[in-house]
Amino acid sequence: MLIIYIVIAFGAGLAELFTGTFYLAAVALAALFTAITGLLLPGAVLHWVFLGFCLVLLPAGVWLRHRLAGKSGDLGDFDLGQGVDVVSGPDSNQQYSVRYRGAEWLAVVDDGPPPHPGDRAVIIAKTDNLLHLGVLPKQDSGKEPLCPPSSSS
Structure with a gap:
């Protein structure tokens, strides 16, 4: 048995x-x-x-x-807090085009001053395929950067 x-x-x-x-x-x-x-x-x-x-x-x-299963739902969105490069914008809907993970995304600025192309911003939220950005104000300290800009050839 x-x-x-x-x-x-x-x-x-x-x-x-x-x-x-x-x-x-x-x-x-x-x-x-x-x-x-x-x-x-x-x-x-x-x-x-x-x-x-x-x-x-x-x-x-x-x-x-x-x-x-309930604990796995508590995992945060890994995109939050990641940096993006502003490519263009704003358009008529106040949306920007940003480069993130090798692709262009539409984004809106929720926090901070309006960015210009070439500026960096941080993802603070996501709604479907629209990124919500936080932009830090530029601070000109008058000091030379510690690391020279990298030249990509």
């Missing part, structure tokens, strides 16, 4: 690797725990033990899956 639960545990565990759900992992654990419990209890009650483990572990797997 124990070998049946070991086969169920192995089969469900293997199937779990291909599906990525927590449900089959819970069934595999329940079968494994039942096989271990079978060393102490008679074989006639193992079906009930397996059912009991499934009734406990399946809802725990559902809860764990939803909890992990």
